[in-house]
Amino acid sequence: MKILALDASTEALSAALFDSDRPAQAQEIFEIAPRAHAARLLPAVQSLLTDNALSLADIDGIGFARGPGAFTGLRIAAGLVQGLAGGANLPVVAISTLAALAARAFDRAPEARRVQVVQDARMGEIYTATFTRETMPTPDTDERVIVPADLVLEPVQSTLRAGNGWPLVFAARDLAATPVAADLPHAIDVARLAWPVLAAGQGAPAAAALPVYVRDDVARKPAGIS
Structure with missing residues (x-):
């Protein structure tokens, strides 16, 4: 099973290609690109497919990080997934960031x-x-x-x-800092989490690729400001 995965929920963006027959050979394009998600996420997807001589017709499903995270990035990723999955009739899986x-x-x-x-x-x-x-x-x-x-x-x-x-x-x-095991999400982990869902035939239609904000009020004032 070949899975395409996307993440644009933070200042980083990533796209990954995962093949369940060769999980150790999964590939990912990851970069820190604040405010460049709209311009760089689709080319990352295209690069992965081209480098592996694949088209969307060869993909079995798409996973994406649905949030919570940056509002603009979440909308960009969800919109791209809807377009890709809808055009190729692929199931989608929304994974928590x-x-x-x-x-x-x-x-x-x-x-x-x-x-x-x-x-x-x-x-x-x-x-x-x-x-x-x-x-x-x-x-x-x-x-x-x-x-x-x-x-x-x-x-x-x-x-x-x-x-x-x-x-x-x-x-x-006022605590001393302690080590953090991982600081930013990666599309490759989204793909691995989406795999069992798609393998079980539980992917959703493209229209269900929607962001989850957790915080719904984008325009409210920062905490502590009245």
Whole structure:
């Protein structure tokens, strides 16, 4: 099964090509490209397909990071997935950006059982959820947006930390920084999480490729400003 995957939920963007018959040979284009997602995500997809002599007709499904994350990036990725999947009649799988980060952290620490993900949500807030390896990609806690001072810290002795929002937590709590297992999501992890869903025939139609913002009010003032 060949899976195309996209992520544009942070300042990074990535596209990945995953073949379940050759999982170790998965390929990814990843770059830090703030405000360039609209211009660079589709060429990354085209490059992957061209380099492997493939077309969309050879792809079995598309996974994408549906959020939470940057509003513009999420809309760009969802719109591109809708266009690609709709034109080729491909099923899609929406993967949580936080789950993709948890998957990367677990991959880097095979002995770890839990990971607490904290992503910078801007406006003085963070997105967060906690995951257990055995129940991935379903979080133990609902994905939510909170101020850093309100985060209930998991014990660092038993829980990995992932995401680019931890510096905000450390600063708000006046805590010494601790290592973060992964800071940015990658499309390759989205593809790997989408694989069992597509293999089970549970992909959704292209029109279901929608972003999940968690924070719905884009225009409200930052936390702490009245």
